[in-house]
Amino acid sequence: xxxxxxxxxxxxxxxxxxxxxxxxxDPYQVLAHFFAEAPMxxxxxxxxxxxxxxxxxxxxxGASPGDVLLYGRLxxxxxxxxxxxxxxxxxxxINGEDLFSEKYYRSHYAxxxxxxxxxxxxxxxxxxxxxxxFKRLFRYQALQHWLxxxxxxxxxxxxxDDALAPTAPVEVYTHLAKLVEAAHLVDVREVVHVGGCLxxxx
Numbered sequence: 001x002x003x004x005x006x007x008x009x010x011x012x013x014x015x016x017x018x019x020x021x022x023x024x025x026d027p028y029q030v031l032a033h034f035f036a037e038a039p040m041x042x043x044x045x046x047x048x049x050x051x052x053x054x055x056x057x058x059x060x061x062g063a064s065p066g067d068v069l070l071y072g073r074l075x076x077x078x079x080x081x082x083x084x085x086x087x088x089x090x091x092x093x094i095n096g097e098d099l100f101s102e103k104y105y106r107s108h109y110a111x112x113x114x115x116x117x118x119x120x121x122x123x124x125x126x127x128x129x130x131x132x133x134f135k136r137l138f139r140y141q142a143l144q145h146w147l148x149x150x151x152x153x154x155x156x157x158x159x160x161d162d163a164l165a166p167t168a169p170v171e172v173y174t175h176l177a178k179l180v181e182a183a184h185l186v187d188v189r190e191v192v193h194v195g196g197c198l199x200x201x202x
Contacts, residue, residue: 014080019073027081031187034078035107040184041116044177046071051173054156054165065158072154075176076147082179083143085186086134092189094128107188117188119181121174130182137175150176 012023014030019037024030038046050071053060060068094104106117119127126132137146149166156164166172 014077027084030081032191043180047176054153056162060157082134090129130185133178133182
């Protein structure tokens with residue numbers, strides 16, 4: 001029994017099967033599929049609204065309950081992927097004069113606007129090496145605590161129960177907004193489409 005469960009977990013370590021239809025084993029591909037669903041600034045705004053409503057702002061009416069559950073699964077997978085990448089460092093060196101070059105933060109998706117895709121919450125050091133954000137995320141609290149925290153946010157949004165509000169909603173939002181922005185930068189700088197495949201494998 002334990003061997004079977006381990007096998008299933010290894011085939012879907014980031015819990016992507018529930019939203020992309022397949023188990024993804026490469027965390028970089030999780031980022032690619034994540035941002036194929038919606039641009040960074042929309043996810044950042046979504047996180048703010050969900051955390052706010054879970055904190056007592058009433059039932060969230062910006063999306064159907066089914067969509068809220070879907071967004072919840074997407075963010076959950078992103079948290080897991082960030083945990084897998086937390087000990088890495090950016091291979092991209094950004095010189096001072098290139099700090100605001102669009103190639104370091106603007107995605108390849110049609111209609112992407114530079115203004116929307118520039119990070120709002122990252123420090124300069126985090127912008128240069130977004131993996132710092134992943135490391136700090138799990139210094140703040142462990143993976144399982146983040147997963148439970150996010151599950152409570154989603155439940156709180158769906159049932160408008162103040163008891164499910166995050167203990168420190170501003171800090172939770174700030175960490176998750178940084179997570180979305182940092183993941184976006186890694187996706188832009190390191191995950192590319194080559195011959196129909198994503199960097200790291202198909």
